[in-house]
Amino acid sequence: MKTFPIGGIHPSDNKQWSRAKAIEVLDLPDVVTIPLAQHIGAPAAVKVAKGDKVLTGQLIGESSGFMSANIHSPISGTVTAVDMAVNGQGLRQMMVTIKREGDEWVDTIDRTDTLLRECTLGPKEIIAKIKEAGVVGMGGATFPTHVKLSIPDGCKADILIINGVECEPYLTSDYRTMLERGEQMLVGVEILMKAVGVERAVVGVENNKPDAIAHLRELVAKGGYKGIEIMPLKVRYPQGGEKQLIAAVTGRQVPPPPALPIHVGAVVCNASTTVAVYEAVQKNKPLIERVVTITGKQIKDTHNFLTRMGTPVETLIERAGGLPEGDVKVLNGGPMMGRAMVNLASPVTKGCSGVTVISGDEATRGEASACIKCAKCVAACPMGLEPYLISKISRKKLWDAAEQHNVTDCIECGCCSFSCPANIPLLDYIRLGKQTVMGIIRARAAKK
Template sequence: MGGIHPAANKLSAGSPIEKFPLPDDVVVPLSQHIGAPAVAKVAKGDKVLAGQLIAEAGGFVSANIHAPVSGTVTAVDLAVNTQGIRQPMITIKREGDEWAEGIDTSDSLVRECSLSPQEIIAKIKEAGIVGMGGATFPTHVKLSVPQGKKAEFLIINGVECEPYLTADHRVMLERGEELLVGVSILAKALNVNTAYIGIENNKPDAIAHLTALCAAYPGISVVPLKVQYPQGGEKQLIAAVTGRQVPSGGLPIDVGAVVQNVGTALAVYEAVQKNKPLVERVVTVTGKTLAKPSNLLVRVGTPVQALIDHCGGLPGDAGKVIGGGPMMGRAMSNLAAPVTKGSSGVLVMPDDESLRAEAQVCIKCAKCVDVCPMGLEPFLLNKLGSKRMFAEMEPNRVTDCIECGSCSYTCPAALPLLDNIRVGKAEVMKLIRARKA
């Protein structure tokens, strides 16, 4: 139900993953995940090795943080993130690239995993792995199925339906074997025998490549999907792959599903089979007027500006730099801020495409209702949000909104639908938490 077909603009789809040069300094945020910030375990002046634990999870829904490079800690202090907000970060001056003992950084494939499900989840937790599709939910929490619930199958999200982004596409093409071992490890952690990899039909090379590799991995299969945004949303992907509908207010586990991103599955392989924590990821750096759209393997903590410079520098017509894709990403106000575990892309938008049209009066065309993948009434939620009638937004299911932006994209009146809905959703979540407390 719903959805749109924005121009794909996959400018970097043919660009192989390139290892990005190590920066002289990295700045590592203690909040790179949904949940409580990690707690720093190092102080100014400490020497650290790449892969060493530098901040410990601050609760069950939290994630460990590890040093992305070796060197000396020069600060544990507040620093400005990409949104212009000051938050706790650890700064490390790089002095080489020496890894902590026991971490295997070789390219050798390790297929067999003899660990128990509990041991696998413990290793994933130790490695600080989070959802790398953008949500950054701690992976060990997602794998810890609540009492009374049962996982029936695993779904791997290879859809990458956001325009411009190609990092997952390149991972599927270039790291297919490691990815499939990661999928089999995730399935074992969940005690399930069936795993599906959902990939949209605009990636025929990835579909063919992984389908061929799956012959050696019983229980794992590729599911080609029609091209439609936002099919990468968990609930939309579950419906597309299995036909099951997650109920309003429910979670994927309510219909027996657990969904993990392609990048997350690769990180799980490296954590479990190589003892390597999550300290680097593939980031798409792209834009219509950027000199060299690329897919870069980047250490966490690297300044965003360095990635743009590597790809030819900020074009003269740049109007906005977005973290993520154009639909769900957010404009950056500080390019000196670091890449994080959730940084899927850096998109440079030309000035003429980044300006908002002036909002007009709603013409009651109901296009926003037609395209909403959650069956909501965005025009109504927008009106309630703009009037700060937050209590009325809850019974109108604002918490079901996945913030995909389809409503704003299709609105002929150029209304800031998603902006007002986002504000209202955040306020409603506050009301719900206060009520539970």
């Protein structure tokens, strides 16, 4: 069974809490707050003002640059504010607040459940529709999908890889999506193959989800999907990282930045995103809802909710039986890549695949002691970096040295901090170094 060649760890996957829970539609929220930056790149330009009436699926924020995405209203009602609001990290950002009145959809959206397999559109039209619907990578990185599919001149894709790995512990939203919306996903794969002009697609799924693999294989055989292979992968974190997945599936190594996966002929798209692509192209439905796992050892009633964007995270937690007693850590995402939240009234966004609740005791890190140069972090790093060294030079603010040691290659997977026996917060400093060096590189480029 295939996997990526270097590094990686085996955290306990803890998916047992929510893996058996079928996707349930969450009640419509009464009020939603929609951040205008739900993707990497420039925030969308707001298209509505206070007092405007909006319909479900109506454009409220327009893509404002090459790297940007459209934002649509997830409910129908009245815009009550376009102002700064506090996000999950406690920082203020521009958000549109909408008070719900009924649930009236834009009439071009097909809301039926019938599977539309035929797609007569050309690649350009498909990409335009995806762009229109504001689809972004739903695995967490929120990279605008239309940018990813627009293949630069001189490059050619020969394989499409669908990321059904979901290597992040706890989370089960992609898994449930593959099980329950597998057919939509496969049609989405066909559409994406057409959009990037490839004959072959591989759906990578870790073999801790044997039922999803069997189910998708059955659907492929029954539906006669040509060129789509379901590939089981050996369980290993961070297999869901784009570069790791390409290496696992094809054995190709993506060169360091500014090279992109397309330079080795691969385009990678997340499983949930593929369903969103299907809905955008075949049903004219913008990305206004997603599956969010709410899970944790102490959560009474774990769920996989189909949630409208902008729903407050606390609503999900309440529906799942509320927060447990005592100190807890609430993560937007899973325990490895997720970001701790300080404001639970903040909304579910396009990149939020789950909400994980961990008890304070479990979340507390041990006291950091001195590095003993055991090199466990070096062995664990899937990018082949030297975390102990980069961390130290970032801490000492030696930015030139950090750049020379390729700090910008770090994918922030957290394998180094996870494997450190001395509890050194390696990634904290590496992330700081990466941000600073990226800033320096950008400033240098701007000067030229």
